[in-house]
Structure formats: C-alpha cells, structure tokens
Amino acid sequence: MTFGEVTLYLLDGFKLTCLLFALTLVLALPLGLIIAFCSMSKFKPLSSVTKVVVWIVRGIPLMLQIFIIYYVPGFLGYNVFAKVDSYFFSTVGLVDAGRFVSVTIAFAINYACYFSEIFRGGIQSIPKGQSEAAQVLGMKKSEIFFKVILLQVIKNIIPPMSNEVITLVKDTALSRVVLVVELIKKAELLMTQALIWPLFYSGVFYLIFVGLLTILFNYLERKLSYFKV
Amino acid sequence: MAFLEVKNFYKSFGDTKVLKGVDFDLEKGQVLVLIGSSGSGKTTLLRCLNFLETPDVGTITLNEEVLFDADKLTGAKGTKMKRDSDEDIRKKRLRFGMVFQSFNLFPQYNVLRNVTLAMDLRAKEKLVKPKLFAKVEEKKAYKKALETIYQENKEKALELIEKVGLSEKINNYPCELSGGQCQRVAIARALALNPDILCFDEPTSALDPELTGEVLKVIKGLKSADSTMIVVTHEMEFARSVADKVIFMADGIIEEEGTPEEVFGNPKSLKTQAFLQKSNEGI
Ligand SMILES: Nc1ncnc2c1ncn2[C@@H]1O[C@H](COP(=O)(O)OP(=O)(O)O)[C@@H](O)[C@H]1O
Ligand SMILES: [Mg+2]
Numbered sequence: 144m145t146f147g148e149v150t151l152y153l154l155d156g157f158k159l160t161c162l163l164f165a166l167t168l169v170l171a172l173p174l175g176l177i178i179a180f181c182s183m184s185k186f187k188p189l190s191s192v193t194k195v196v197v198w199i200v201r202g203i204p205l206m207l208q209i210f211i212i213y214y215v216p217g218f219l220g221y222n223v224f225a226k227v228d229s230y231f232f233s234t235v236g237l238v239d240a241g242r243f244v245s246v247t248i249a250f251a252i253n254y255a256c257y258f259s260e261i262f263r264g265g266i267q268s269i270p271k272g273q274s275e276a277a278q279v280l281g282m283k284k285s286e287i288f289f290k291v292i293l294l295q296v297i298k299n300i301i302p303p304m305s306n307e308v309i310t311l312v313k314d315t316a317l318s319r320v321v322l323v324v325e326l327i328k329k330a331e332l333l334m335t336q337a338l339i340w341p342l343f344y345s346g347v348f349y350l351i352f353v354g355l356l357t358i359l360f361n362y363l364e365r366k367l368s369y370f371k372v
Numbered sequence: 373m374a375f376l377e378v379k380n381f382y383k384s385f386g387d388t389k390v391l392k393g394v395d396f397d398l399e400k401g402q403v404l405v406l407i408g409s410s411g412s413g414k415t416t417l418l419r420c421l422n423f424l425e426t427p428d429v430g431t432i433t434l435n436e437e438v439l440f441d442a443d444k445l446t447g448a449k450g451t452k453m454k455r456d457s458d459e460d461i462r463k464k465r466l467r468f469g470m471v472f473q474s475f476n477l478f479p480q481y482n483v484l485r486n487v488t489l490a491m492d493l494r495a496k497e498k499l500v501k502p503k504l505f506a507k508v509e510e511k512k513a514y515k516k517a518l519e520t521i522y523q524e525n526k527e528k529a530l531e532l533i534e535k536v537g538l539s540e541k542i543n544n545y546p547c548e549l550s551g552g553q554c555q556r557v558a559i560a561r562a563l564a565l566n567p568d569i570l571c572f573d574e575p576t577s578a579l580d581p582e583l584t585g586e587v588l589k590v591i592k593g594l595k596s597a598d599s600t601m602i603v604v605t606h607e608m609e610f611a612r613s614v615a616d617k618v619i620f621m622a623d624g625i626i627e628e629e630g631t632p633e634e635v636f637g638n639p640k641s642l643k644t645q646a647f648l649q650k651s652n653e654g655i
Contacts, residue, residue: 282490
C-alpha cells in the first residue's frame with residue numbers, strides 16, 4: 144500500500160474517532176451541567192445520590208464502563224444494541240451501529256461526570272455577591288445564571304475543560320475494546336498485512352487534532368481576557 | 373403612618389442570635405444612617421430588607437403595604453400559610469436597592485451595560501412577546517418596541533452615569549476602574565431600577581482612604597425629597613452631615629436613635645458614648 148492509500152484507509156477510522164468525540168461532547172456538556180446542578184441541589188437525597196453516581200463513574204476505569212454498557216443489557220435478556228444493529232442495517236445498511244451507540248453512551252456518561260465536577264467548581268468559584276447583586280436588581284434565577292454567572296464560569300473553566308477535552312480525543316481509542324473500528328484499530332488491522340508503520344503514523348492524526356483544539360482553546364481564552372472574574 | 377416601618381425583627385443563624393427585636397421607621401425622602409460596631413447586625417438588617425435573608429420574626433411595611441410578615445411564613449400557632457413564591461419575592465425586592473461593600477459589579481459587562489442590564493430585562497418582561505408563528509408585522513412591531521425601550525433605558529443610564537461622574541468611562545470594564553469608580557457605577561446601577569429605598573452597606577469600607585470622598589460626595593448628592601436611603605457607615609463626619617436620623621446598633625438591638633444632633637452631640641446610652649469615643653480616637 145502506498146502512503147496515500149494508507150492515509151485514506153486510516154482516515155476512514157479517524158472519521159469514527161471524530162464522530163465519537165463530537166457526539167460525546169454534544170451529549171456530555173449539557174448532561175454534565177444537569178449533573179452539576181443536581182449535585183449542588185439543596186434537596187439532600189438528590190445531591191447525595193448524584194455524588195455517589197459521580198464517585199462510581201469517576202472511580203471505575205472507562206474501559207470497564209464500556210464493557211458494562213455494551214454487555215449488561217444482553218445479560219439482562221434485553222439486547223438493545225443488537226436491535227440497534229439490525230435497525231441501522233435494515234434502514235441505512237450500516238454494520239455494527241449498536242457497538243458504536245453503546246460506546247457513545249458510555250463516553251457521554253463518563254465525561255458528563257467529569258465535566259459536572261468542573262462545572263460545579265466553576266460555578267461555586269463565582270463570588271456569592273454576583274448572584275446577590277443580580278437578585279437585588281430583580282433578576283430571575285434563569286437570568287442570573289445565563290446573563291451574569293455563565294460567562295464567568297466559562298472563563299474560569301477553560302483550562303480544566305481543555306485538559307479534559309484533549310484527554311477525550313485520545314480516550315476514543317478505548318472504543319476498540321468492543322470492536323469499534325476507530326483510528327488505532329484500523330491501523331492495527333494493517334498489521335495483518337505486515338505493515339507496522341501505519342500504527343505509529345496514526346499518532347500524527349491525534350497530534351493534529353489536539354493541536355487544532357489547543358489553538359481553539361487559546362483563542363477562547365484570549366477572547367475572554369477582557370475581563371477579570 | 374411612616375413610609376417604611378420595620379417591626380420586631382428577629383434573626384438567628386443557627387445558635388447565633390443576630391437581630392433581637394429591631395423596630396424603626398423612616399419617612400419618605402429621609403436618610404437613615406446606621407452605625408454600630410462590627411458584628412452588631414447592621415448588614416443582616418439591610419439584607420433582610422432586601423430579602424436576601426428571611427427574618428424569623430417581624431414585619432416590613434412600605435407605603436402602607438405589608439411586604440413581609442414572618443407570621444405568614446410559619447403561621448401563628450403553627451398554621452402554615454402559603455409562602456411567597458420566588459416570583460413574589462423577586463417583585464418585592466425591586467422596592468429596595470442595595471449597594472454592597474464589595475461593589476459586586478458584573479465583570480463581563482462594561483459600565484453602561486452594568487447599569488442597563490437589569491432595566492432591559494425588566495422592560496422586556498413587560499412587553500408581550502409575539503408567538504413563534506405570529507405575523508411578520510407583529511414581530512417587527514415587537515422588535516421596534518423593544519429597541520425603543522432599550523434606547524430609553526440607555527439614555528436614562530447615561531444620565532445616571534453622568535450623575536455619578538463617570539461619563540468618560542461608559543465603555544470601560546470594571547477591572548479597568550478604581551474602587552471608587554466601581555462603587556459609583558454600583559450606585560448608578562442600583563438607581564436605575566428606581567427603588568423606593570436605597571440601602572448602602574459600608575459603601576466605602578473596601579476603598580483606599582483617598583477614594584472614599586468621591587463616593588460619599590455622590591451619596592450626599594442623591595439626597596432629595598424623593599430619595600429615601602439607609603446608609604451603614606463608619607464615616608462619622610459624613611454620617612453627621614447626611615443623616616436625618618441616626619440609629620446606633622449594638623448586639624442586635626437598637627441601642628439609641630435620634631437626630632444626628634441628639635446621637636452625636638448628646639448620646640444618652642453609655643454604649644453609644646463609648647462607640648463614638650472610640651471612632652473619634654480612630655481618626
Ligand atoms: N450567613 C451567616 N451565617 C452565620 N452567621 C452569620 C451570617 N451572617 C452574619 N452572621 C453573624 O451575624 C453577626 C452580625 O453580622 P453582621 O450583620 O454582618 O454585622 P455587621 O454588619 O454589623 O458587622 C456576626 O456575628 C456574624 O458572624
Ligand atoms: Mg457589615
């Protein structure tokens with residue numbers, strides 16, 4: 144295989160990597176915010192349960208969670224992912240969609256829990272005086288959050304979030320444990336043809352991706368440097 | 373009946389009794405100055421008026437309207453009555469304004485936006501928003517009305533900012549201002565919502581000494597027949613010159629109250645005398 148052919152072949156796996164990355168963010172960001180609010184709730188049972196869930200999810204290896212989400216429904220006699228498989232196969236001719244869906248769910252839950260802790264820290268780091276000043280000005284709770292607190296929180300959490308998001312890029316490789324053919328798995332398949340260099344070459348894709356994200360986060364940081372929290 | 377009547381305020385935090393029966397009233401257009409050593413409950417009193425704390429016992433009556441009645445929360449003899457909803461409290465809060473010791477400006481907005489933000493939000497609330505599938509003309513009219521109101525708000529804000537002497541800084545962000553300038557913006561922001569009573573909680577305590585003058589001057593300049601204010605301060609000279617009425621608080625009760633001449637010139641209580649003595653020595 145030529146270099147160009149290998150590149151195209153790997154890009155095919157990289158597509159799945161990117162899709163998993165994007166879907167995880169789209170799902171985990173709002174879910175993380177909801178979890179953050181639950182863990183800060185004044186209603187004790189809710190905040191306690193949430194904290195236990197976050198502890199479990201952050202305490203178990205993501206790889207294990209991927210296995211659990213993929214296999215447990217089957218053990219319980221309700222193999223949803225097989226149904227997803229056959230649905231996608233019969234409608235759009237896609238193979239193995241169930242694996243991908245299960246991995247996406249595992250990633251979304253796992254990252255939502257990490258994000259929720261970052262959000263919680265970010266929200267609690269905003270001085271109480273901010274929401275009190277807004278309250279005294281007659282603002283509603285939603286207005287206080289969206290018009291006063293949120294941007295300050297975003298500014299505060301950019302550094303930890305950029306860490307987490309960059310980690311996510313590389314964690315996507317874990318999806319191979321349930322045979323999602325993402326970038327590294329794809330490269331590994333070439334080893335059967337006695338090609339080892341593509342495996343190392345796959346690192347370049349991650350490097351470029353992470354490089355772009357770093358530029359994006361630096362840009363956001365600069366954009367928000369006009370004020371101090 | 374006085375414009376503002378505060379009756380029988382009690383407030384504890386856990387086992388700490390902070391307010392132990394505070395009663396006072398205030399006429400419209402008057403300035404009440406609250407003095408007292410730190411920990412005597414002055415901040416807690418202002419926070420209760422602004423509904424940031426809920427008194428355990430007591431009532432607030434403003435312009436003959438009962439704004440708060442602790443009995444209605446717990447109910448006399450344990451008969452629970454309906455609590456005020458968040459929405460009710462929010463509306464009542466608008467009757468009072470608050471200027472905090474630490475300014476609490478919104479850092480991400482410039483001076484002008486700090487003043488207009490709440491005004492614009494409240495104005496928007498009053499307009500009826502057209503439905504998603506409303507006629508285009510209806511939507512246009514709504515947008516036009518909003519823009520007109522925002523423009524009016526902006527003009528009002530500019531006036532207020534001029535009043536506090538910061539017209540040159542309307543586009544600056546709080547981090548680019550001195551403490552004194554921040555506090556003056558905070559005053560303009562509080563005035564923007566036309567509160568019936570404006571409260572100041574040690575507005576100059578967080579400032580360098582050379583910056584207190586500009587803030588006190590602004591507050592003094594607000595004194596007029598239709599602005600009613602409650603000011604907590606340790607600036608005795610200022611208190612004496614601005615107050616119509618002075619209250620000295622000690623240990624959660626009103627130890628002494630009267631005109632500035634009475635309280636500063638001829639204090640009756642020993643505690644007041646000791647406090648004034650100490651603050652004189654402090655100068
Ligand atoms: N949220 C709170 N929780 C517990 N104690 C409080 C709280 N707020 C105030 N206190 C206590 O109430 C007392 C009076 O406080 P404060 O009203 O701030 O007095 P002042 O403003 O006159 O200095 C202090 O002893 C303070 O520690
Ligand atoms: Mg205080």
